Amino acid sequence: MKISKTSSRFQHLPSKNNIHIKVQDGLFSVQGIDKWYSNWQEPYHLMLTLPWVGFIAIVSLIYLALNIGFAWLYLLGGDCIVNGNGSFADAFFFSVQTFAGIGYGVLSPKTTYANYIVVIEAITDLFTIALLTGLSFARFSRPTAKVMFSKFAVVMPQDNLPTLMLRIANQRRNQILEAQVTLSLSRDEFTAEGQHLRRFYELQVSRSHNPAFSLPWTLMHRINEQSPLYGFSAESLAESQSQIIVSLSGIDETVDRDVHARHTYGASSIILNHQLVDIIHVVDDRNRYVDLASFHHVVPL
Structure with missing residues (x-):
């Protein structure tokens, strides 16, 4: 590996194309290597290297965001939920029940519009659960040497x-x-x-x-x-x-x-x-x- 001596005028200029190497106690270390936050441009590697607390937090946020988004879609359809009072809470909890495949039977789609949204949410649910299950398994199955x-x-x-x-x-x-x-x-x-x-x-x-x-x-x-x-x-x-x-x-x-x-x-x-x-x-x-x-x-x- 050839090492060039850069002029001190440009040596410390930050650049996204630079690889910064730190020397401490005679040890070379590439700054950011093996750190989870260095993978923010690669979602798959980011989800694999995140600490478990961060992984659970991101999964929870994605779950809440999806259900909030579908709740607003149900609200756009007006009175489209059986036994619903048209509130955001009812739409949100109906979305949660649909997304998780619970189906208590109290809340159900009333109109054709609502059924279309249920179909879209069911398809989204299949892909989301498959993706998160795969990521969780990949994290658990990674062997490590102690x-x-x-x-x-x-x-x-x-x-x-x-x-x-x-x-x-x-x-x-x-x-x-x-x-x-x-x-x-x-x-x-x-x-x-x-x-x-x-x-x-x-x-x-x-x-x-x-x-x-x-x-x-x-x-x-x-x-x-x-x-x-x-x-x-x-x-x-x-x-x-x-x-x-x-x-x-x-x-x-x-x-x-x-x-x-x-x-x-x-x-x-x-x-x-x-x-x-x-x-x-x-x-x-x-x-x-x-x-x-x-x-x-x-x-x-």
Whole structure:
């Protein structure tokens, strides 16, 4: 990804065509990404990403608006409802009963005009219920992974080689089957011609596959001469605004659907000459327990 240096005169001018990138604690984030309000131009994505409170509120408003609109249509027909007194309340409640298919039998259409409006409302009801049911199902059926990533990645010697280590844990009491993990390095670089680039490198993991991910999993990348991190330092990580991106994918055994999780470590979250605190403790010859309270703890060597 090529990065151009824009003149400070135009750097902060707002534009709908600009993608604004914020850097905080060495982490890049595209402003508005994965936020529900960034999808206002795409109604389907908006309804899927809205918080549940907002989703219920919008559905309720649509329901009320439709019934209010049909109530006014009934009022335009004059005295067209049996047992109605011509008030807006009667027209509204008749619309609600028609829209929901309740039909108590007290209020009913009296004229041909009213029957035409009932037909239109019934057709509108079919499409509206189908649409809202589909949206609700899509929201409920979206699988999510509840994976915890250690707050820090550490670099420590292992087998006489500096090794990048971090750990992940499945917070649900189930298994993620055929879990796959990738580590990527992202950093700023300059080409021989002086062009400023944001480059990505894949970091080899000693064990990138886990057939049944249920216990904490420590990911290790050995920093040898073939590693993009070879010869690095804390200063070089910060200067190049380096990031380690961890991506996990697998199959949630409960719902039998693909799940994904991702976490990013900025330069300030990569600590040299430290180690992760051991969280697996031995009770006796046969039993162990995992202390998740110390999951994020690191200690100096």
